[in-house]
Amino acid sequence: MRVATNWDRYYKRIKISQITLGFIWKAYLDLLNGVHFRQPVKVIELGCGTGYNTLQIAKLFPVSKVTLVDANPKVLAVAEKKLSRLKCKKEFVLKDLFNLDLSEKYDIVHSQGLLEHYPLESRRKLVQLHKESLATDGVAIIIVPTPSPVYKLWRGMLEMMHLWIYTDEVAITRAEFTADLEASNLQILKMKMYHLTELGALCKARS
Numbered sequence: 423m424r425v426a427t428n429w430d431r432y433y434k435r436i437k438i439s440q441i442t443l444g445f446i447w448k449a450y451l452d453l454l455n456g457v458h459f460r461q462p463v464k465v466i467e468l469g470c471g472t473g474y475n476t477l478q479i480a481k482l483f484p485v486s487k488v489t490l491v492d493a494n495p496k497v498l499a500v501a502e503k504k505l506s507r508l509k510c511k512k513e514f515v516l517k518d519l520f521n522l523d524l525s526e527k528y529d530i531v532h533s534q535g536l537l538e539h540y541p542l543e544s545r546r547k548l549v550q551l552h553k554e555s556l557a558t559d560g561v562a563i564i565i566v567p568t569p570s571p572v573y574k575l576w577r578g579m580l581e582m583m584h585l586w587i588y589t590d591e592v593a594i595t596r597a598e599f600t601a602d603l604e605a606s607n608l609q610i611l612k613m614k615m616y617h618l619t620e621l622g623a624l625c626k627a628r629s
């Protein structure tokens with residue numbers, strides 16, 4: 423039976439998770455390499471956590487608006503604080519992504535550490551949400567853990583030490599990830615393995 427990850431528990435270790443975010447941002451940078459926009463961009467992060475990656479994106483591109491969505495009030499408050507100096511329109515949405523009703527479209531739609539917490543049908547709904555939120559010529563970035571030998575070793579060690587807290591996490595294979603993206607009619611522009619444990623994809627909507 424699926425036991426949902428306790429995100430409050432995760433965010434108690436926020437300092438540790440911030441170290442890993444530095445690595446994750448390198449994956450974003452690689453995926454965004456070669457991506458250009460003619461105008462300031464609108465960015466949305468789905469399951470934003472601390473909003474770290476959105477903040478970094480705003481240093482990379484001129485940004486007109488950022489929207490950050492998370493169902494956890496504590497971490498959304500952290501994200502709000504973290505992005506307080508950012509000079510653009512900001513929206514912090516405390517909501518379950520499965521009940522999100524978005525009217526706007528975004529040039530960059532992204533998530534990291536989200537899909538793997540849901541079974542297939544819900545995972546695909548989340549991918550569809552990325553797709554539906556895309557503006558014309560917009561790009562989606564999704565990063566998920568994948569069951570590589572290093573992932574299995576690292577997870578096995580944490581489980582043995584009773585330090586594994588992601589109770590509903592199921593790492594996603596390249597074939598599953600590809601099928602999820604294609605099921606939403608997303609065109610994969612790049613898909614790469616990062617730090618031996620994660621897969622990142624850069625996609626656009628198929629026309």
Ligand SMILES: C[S@@+](CC[C@H](N)C(=O)[O-])C[C@H]1O[C@@H](n2cnc3c(N)ncnc32)[C@H](O)[C@@H]1O
Pocket residue numbers: 429443468469470471472473474475491492493494497517518519520533534535536539
């Ligand atoms: C691994 S964390 C993301 C970390 C984030 N990338 C960062 O930079 O801090 C996953 C986040 O997704 C959020 N989340 C998971 N399922 C959600 C849902 N159905 N609706 C809204 N937020 C959700 C959790 O509350 C959690 O903050």
